[in-house]
Amino acid sequence: MVRLITHNLLACHVKGCNTNNFPLQFQDVQIELREADFNADFLRGFLPKIEWNALVDAARQLGDTSLPQEQPTMIDDDFLKALHHVLLEIHVEEGAMVCPNCKHVYPIASGIPNMLLAEHEIG
Amino acid sequence: MIPTPDLSHLSHKDYEHVYEPAEDTFILLDALEEDADCLKQVQPRICLEIGSGSGCVSCFVGAILGHTSLYLCTDINPHAARCTVATGVRNQIRLDAIIAPFAHPLLDRLKGSVDLLLFNPPYVPTVEEEAANAQHHADIAGAWAGGEDGMQVTNELLGLVEHLLSPTGQFYLVAVKQNDVPSIQRRMFDEHGLRSEVVLERRAGVEHLFVIKFFRGCPPTKQVIEFCH
Numbered sequence: 001m002v003r004l005i006t007h008n009l010l011a012c013h014v015k016g017c018n019t020n021n022f023p024l025q026f027q028d029v030q031i032e033l034r035e036a037d038f039n040a041d042f043l044r045g046f047l048p049k050i051e052w053n054a055l056v057d058a059a060r061q062l063g064d065t066s067l068p069q070e071q072p073t074m075i076d077d078d079f080l081k082a083l084h085h086v087l088l089e090i091h092v093e094e095g096a097m098v099c100p101n102c103k104h105v106y107p108i109a110s111g112i113p114n115m116l117l118a119e120h121e122i123g
Numbered sequence: 124m125i126p127t128p129d130l131s132h133l134s135h136k137d138y139e140h141v142y143e144p145a146e147d148t149f150i151l152l153d154a155l156e157e158d159a160d161c162l163k164q165v166q167p168r169i170c171l172e173i174g175s176g177s178g179c180v181s182c183f184v185g186a187i188l189g190h191t192s193l194y195l196c197t198d199i200n201p202h203a204a205r206c207t208v209a210t211g212v213r214n215q216i217r218l219d220a221i222i223a224p225f226a227h228p229l230l231d232r233l234k235g236s237v238d239l240l241l242f243n244p245p246y247v248p249t250v251e252e253e254a255a256n257a258q259h260h261a262d263i264a265g266a267w268a269g270g271e272d273g274m275q276v277t278n279e280l281l282g283l284v285e286h287l288l289s290p291t292g293q294f295y296l297v298a299v300k301q302n303d304v305p306s307i308q309r310r311m312f313d314e315h316g317l318r319s320e321v322v323l324e325r326r327a328g329v330e331h332l333f334v335i336k337f338f339r340g341c342p343p344t345k346q347v348i349e350f351c352h
Contacts (some may be wrong), residue, residue, distance in 0.1 A: 001208065005193060006219045009232040022231060036217065037190045045168045046193070049236055088217075107227075112204050115223035116261075 001111040002092040004062075005046070008055050012099035012106075015123035020101040023054035026061050029095030036088040043080050043087070047071075050087075051106070059086045066105065125156050128182035128214045133206055142176040142266035145298050146327035150242055152183050154295060154322040154334035159187045165291050168236030172193045173225055173280060176266060177205045178210030178218055180241055185216030192238070194304075199261040216262040225280055225289055226287060237287040240294040242280055248273040248301050257298045275301050281307070282338060285315035293338045296323070300331035 012021035054072040059067055066082040097106045097113060104121070107114050129145065155162065167188060172181045175196035178259055196207045196218050204220040211218030226233060245254065247267045253271030269275055277296070284294050294317075298304050304321065311317045319337040326332070 001217070001219055003219060006195070006221065009195070010228045011223070011231040013227045013230070039190045042168065042191050042193075045166065045191075049168070049232075051232070084342075104205065110205065110208075112201070112208065112220050112222060114201065115221055115228040 001090055002108050002113050004055060005077075005087040006046070006113070007058055007092070007097070008087075009052055010097070010106075010115065012102060012104055013115070013123065014099065014102050014104050014117060014121045017102040017104070018098060021099055023051065023058060023100075024097035024106065025100055026058065026092065027096045027098050027105070028063065029092045031062055032091045032093050034087055034091055036084070038079075038081070038084050040080055043083055044075065047083075055086065058101055059090070062090055064090060066122070094106075121123050125159070125183065125186050127152065128179050128186070128210060128216075129179060130179060130210060131215075132209055132213045133177060135176075137202070137206055140263055141200065141206045142203075142263065144177055144179045146325075146330065147246075147332055148179055149244055150323055150325055150327070150332045150334055151180055151241070151295060151297050154336070155180075155187065155212070157186060158323065158336070162187060162239065162293075164236060165293070167192045169193050169195065169233065169237050169289075170239040170288070171226060171229070171233070171237045172197070172239070172241040174198055174203075174244065174266070175207045175218070175220065175241065176200075176243075178207030178220075180243065181207070181218050182210050183216045184239065184241070185211070185214070185218070190217075193216045195229070197219045197226060197227070197229075199224050199258065200263075200265060201243045201261070203266075213335065226283060230283065230286065235287075236289050237288050238292050240284065240287055240292065243297040244269055244277040244280065245269045246273040246277065246297065246299050246302055251275060269302075273299060274307075277302065277307075280313060281315075284311070285317055288317075288337075288339060290339060293336055296335045296337065298333045298335060300333070304333050304335060316340060
């Protein structure tokens with residue numbers, strides 16, 4: 001389950017790839033939508049940890065345009081519901097994530113991202 | 124009493140590749156259960172288990188905390204990552220599994236953000252080469268072969284703990300006597316300024332098991348810790 005909440009936390013970790021290595025770009029993805037329990041406290045608590053632009057861009061790549069380009073200052077229920085859906089209910093099941101800098105491809109199979117590197121890529 | 128997660132969906136075939144929960148798993152569950160009130164008080168938003176294997180431990184934490192946290196689980200063994208997800212589904216706890224060594228692809232973004240860090244490492248003393256090979260092959264032996272003094276893999280994580288922990292973050296580590304628990308505690312304080320305490324210890328067969336909890340020494344943590352005792 002590569003949910004966008006996880007995608008928002010993953011960066012390329014190839015040796016020497018230290019700039020422009022986040023966010024990873026989705027490629028050839030298949031997505032599934034699955035309901036998750038709504039928890040406003042969790043969302044409010046998690047909000048400061050989110051890289052907003054990365055989240056909005058990732059959601060748009062996957063065809064969801066419900067989030068505003070700028071992070072709103074007023075947190076209302078409608079916003080939290082949209083955030084809940086984007087962060088927790090969109091699952092990337094198959095495909096890959098590609099580093100915008102070094103182009104390393106991290107495959108996603110059965111919803112699990114494979115972030116392992118070859119021996120020579122390890123820092 | 125928090126029930127042990129349901130693992131009945133895992134078969135002998137799974138346990139050929141993935142570590143089957145044993146005494147070292149259960150002492151960690153017991154330690155977490157003992158600290159349950161304290162863990163809830165901290166209100167973790169990000170839990171991270173390194174080497175999640177069957178997913179038993181993260182599911183147990185999920186049962187304590189509910190849907191108030193993100194549960195990230197890394198494992199270098201793809202089979203383990205699949206078992207972790209399956210165990211989450213079985214127990215209705217959403218576990219986000221990532222096939223990765225330690226927290227490497229998460230280090231940039233999780234700096235100072237992990238509220239609960241868990242590691243039941245391969246702690247069995249073996250020859251160094253055996254541990255390195257086991258990690259390389261990312262299969263069942265990687266779940267126990269710990270190299271000389273059993274600390275080869277643990278040492279690599281210990282260097283990352285301070286970077287990952289949030290201001291009120293706590294790190295639970297399973298160890299055995301041969302790992303030299305007092306020396307681990309001293310080193311974490313001297314090199315990283317992290318305080319610690321042994322939460323539980325018990326003998327199980329030939330093993331003398333410990334669960335050590337590490338935390339920052341700053342005032343907010345102190346209040347939380349005092350609340351616990």
